[in-house]
Amino acid sequence: MRVVLTALMLLYAGLALAIDSEPPFADPGLQARYEQLTHEFRCLVCQDETVADSNAELAADFRRQIHGMVEAGRSDAEIRQYMVNRYGNFVLYKPPMQRSTVLLWAGPFILLLLALVIVARVVRRRARAQEGAP
Amino acid sequence: MIPELGHLALILALGLATAQAWFGLVGAQRRDGVWLAVVRPAAVAQALFVLGAFAALAYSFLTCDFSVAYVAENSNVALPWPYRITAVWGAHEGSLLLWVTVLALWTLAVARFSRHLPQEFAGRVLGVMGLVTLGFCLFMLTTSDPFMRLLPAAEQGRDLNPILQDPAMAIHPPMLYMGYVGFSVAFAFAVAALLGGRMDPVWARWSRPWTLTAWLFLTFGITLGSWWSYYELGWGGWWFWDPVENASFMPWLVGTALVHSLAVTEKRGAFKNWTALLAIAAFSLSLLGTFLVRSGVLISVHSFASDPRRGIFILSMIGVFVGAALTLYAWRAPTLARGGGFEPFSRETLLLLNNIFLVVAASSVLLGTLYPLFMDAFGLGQLSVGPPYFDAVFVPVMLPFLILLGIGPYVRWKHGDPAATARTLRIAGIAALLAGVVSLILMHGEGALMLGAGALLAVWIGGSAFIEPLAYLRRRRQGRHTTLSRATLGMCVAHLGAAALVLGISVTSLLGIEQDRVMRPGETASVAGYDFSFEGVHPEAGPNYEARQGIFRVSRRGRAVAEMRPEKRAFTTTETTEAAIEPGLFRDFYIALGNPLDQGAWSVRIQYKPLVRFIWLGGLLMMLGGILAASDRRYRARETAAATEYA
Amino acid sequence: MKKLAQYTPFILPGLVLLFLIGLFARGLFLDPSKVESPLIGKPSPAFSLPELKQPDKRLDQSLFQGHVTLLNVWGAWCVACHEEHPVLVELAARKLLPIYGLDYHDDPQAALTMLEKDGDPYTAVLFDASGDVAIDWGVYGAPESFLVDKHGVIRDKYIGPITPEIIETRLIPMLQQLQAEP
Secondary structure: OHHHHHHHHHOOOOOOOOOOOOOOOOOHHHHHHHHHHHHHEEOOOOOOOEOOOOOOHHHHHHHHHHHHHHHOOOOHHHHHHHHHHHHOHHHEOOOOOOHHHHHHHHHHHHHHHHHHHHHHHHHHHHHHHHHHOO | OHHHHHHHHHHHHHHHHHHHHHHHHHHHHOOOHHHHHHHHHHHHHHHHHHHHHHHHHHHHHHOOOOOEHHHHHHOOOOOOHHHHHHHHHOOHHHHHHHHHHHHHHHHHHHHHHOOOOOHHHHHHHHHHHHHHHHHHHHHHHHHOOOOOEOOOOOOOOOOOOHHHOOHHHHHHHHHHHHHHHHHHHHHHHHHHHHHHOOOOHHHHHHHHHHHHHHHHHHHHHHHHHHHHHHHHOOOOOOOOOOHHHHHHHHHHHHHHHHHHHHHHHHHHOOOHHHHHHHHHHHHHHHHHHHHHHHHOOOOOOOOOOOOHHHHHHHHHHHHHHHHHHHHHHHHHHHHOOOOOOOOOOOHHHHHHHHHHHHHHHHHHHHHHHHHHHHHHHOOOOOOOOOHHHHHHHHHHHHHHHHHHHHHHHHOOOOOOOHHHHHHHHHHHHHHHHHHHHHHHHHHOOOOHHHHHHHHHHHHHHHHHHHHHHHHHHHHHHOOOOOOOOHHHHHHHHHHHHHHHHHHHHHHHHHHOEEEEEEEOOOOEEEEOOEEEEEEEEEEEEOOOOEEEEEEEEEEEOOEEEEEEOOEEEEOOOOEEEEOEEEOOOOEEEEEEEEEEOHHHOEEEEEEEEEOOHHHHHHHHHHHHHHHHHHOOHHHOOOOOHHHHHOO | OHHHHHHHHHHHHHHHHHHHHHHHHHHOOOOOOOOOOOOOOOEOOOOEEEEOOOOOOEEEHHHHOOOOEEEEEEOOOOHHHHHHHHHHHHHHHOOOOOEEEEEEOOOHHHHHHHHHHHOOOOOEEEEEOOOHHHHHOOOOOOOEEEEEOOOOEEEEEEEOOOOHHHHHHHHHHHHHHHHHOO
């Protein structure tokens, strides 16, 4: 926590949002990819902001590196892997699909399916009760 | 002297709350009229003492009494007086006192408006609320005392976080708490019914206005929070799926299910188990929210300072309250009399589906919010679950729900007529399809499908919401004697709010434009067909800050549209970004300053946000719908005869 | 069996509650903001950086070969680093292992001044002006420190200041273990 506080204290703490000072890409497709990517990564200093929005110096460094990688023609997957290699899955706002996250991604849909099956049963049961008593 | 009196008031309130709980719950169990008679006065006295404690803390803030540690940490001589009051709930201890104060207000309301309820039942309701008061007073007095002295007194005090010096931020917590704490009333009603072993339509009619009122405050509080975050934080967003945002959204989803489930219990005596469980769940999620903000268990922008001791206390409270309630539920709910049967195509079925979808949605939000903790606790590694996950999961779950939203009001109870329903909804359906197809074609690109779906659903729900009021007006014009109850009108208004919300979210997400760029004085940027001309940044002084203000002139095809002045404000402790917003019903312009670069150039973010205001308009309409529904004539208590049912 | 199926919906919420309380109780003693490093067990990233005190000299990852090392990420701008510094100076005096510094996003003059005034525990200081090497190491704040074994493989990471407690309970035991390895 000390680490985070120290970094914060030096870098216009609080909730001043950062605006990107990287030069925009000439190709709007690359620019769109770059913007999408910087919104996908979590700033590790201000951990409740995206790399795109964070004012931390580290976030500015990340943006610089991502900008460079997009320019150099790296793919989105490669760039994500670059970040994950250094910081782990924590840095991704979209949790990866892996064995430990199957429950996370499938859970809501399984739950919905299960619930709808139960509803079908209940409704059928009630309909039968309806025939019995007015 | 005043802080000590405040502290004493809390201790007295604790004692009275204990009496309130004891005499209420045990008195009802023993059917002891004398004991039960004590409950209401005890509750009123306890509430008044709590209000006194709050007044004492507010007074300490107003007079800048820095010999009170909490005041010294959250206030400053330069703070304008209205913000001295709002600073009372700016941090942990004070916000707890606000929690208990809001609970005191609800207690007074219940004490006042429960005279028509059977004495035992009212005793149980107030008794449960007394237990909650007891828990929170104990929590404050043992771990989080706002009246602790700081000796020697601080001279200046520390400044309140500048982003909290704002009107919307000031009332956002009280409104949220009115909602969270209000669900304790619904909880108390459910527990009282379970204890008494009976839960019938009359009970539902009593419970509903209280629940609706809590729900509408929560709706307002969340809407305020989203709006505040948009205009204050400088990122142009309105929802981040942050754990504490989710902590307010989950009780809202469950609360929405609850008010609809109550309708079924009221009209048909059915869904009792659902209603009881939803009432318990809504309050449990409120307590969970309280826990999450103060425990440090999740990373969040809202977190108050965390302390494991406090976390342990709240967790124990959750265990006790929710555990006891669920045990009671498991024991008593199976014995509740079943309600009437209904056919597969009926309003009951649709409201059952309503419950299902809302509960699954709330569960999904809970799953995503807690998954990082789950992974960490089980040694499976660290993970972040952010907006990409929630958007990917929440939207598909909600889509079928939104379609059903339009249908439900026009299906009869018990025995629906599909042909009649289809006939009623024909025009709305066609309009919706048209809107969807037109949007799809007009956008023709990435996101066109989502935009089409959004437009379709918004017109569908909105159209459906207008049908009943229009039919009423038509009947009036025909000279027929007809009524439109406030409850029905409230439903239509609230559903219209949902339509506005869906439209606002779809359009702003899919058609909004955000541009980060470097601009030099004299340069013009073109965004969404508008020209933004940057004229440079100059210094400005504020009451307790120094600002750097930029000037942008917005024009369209040569005609001036607006002048916008974003700022960077430097306070004593931090610096903030004040975005310039040019509001409009159909679009907002949004400009935030970034960082100064050489030769007067600045990095800036310019955003075009179409229909973003519809999001909060939707929230306000839902709140208005709740007000209308809660004030329906049939809830105005005038009967004394109903008491005999339980006597 | 039928009774169980009948009662399940009534018992299930209670079971969910128990699970959640257990989860939260465990969570109260975790710190979610400390990001675990995926580099533990992996060889140190390749780098080539100038030495702070002798800017013409360049150092690379071969400097880890042959002995167990502590790499400490710091900066003169970092308040917690100033607090940590005496502990490092004392550790260096014990001559248990070489301590290398990674001066991160710093002004070289301020860094040199700090070493002059507060003591210099470092065998050498790598100067990372851009912060890119620190990112390769998965650094996200200062101070952070890494324990690197004789073959240049990162074996442990300490987030936040090194304290005497960390030295005694984590660093020294691991150091002994790593030194004993071939």
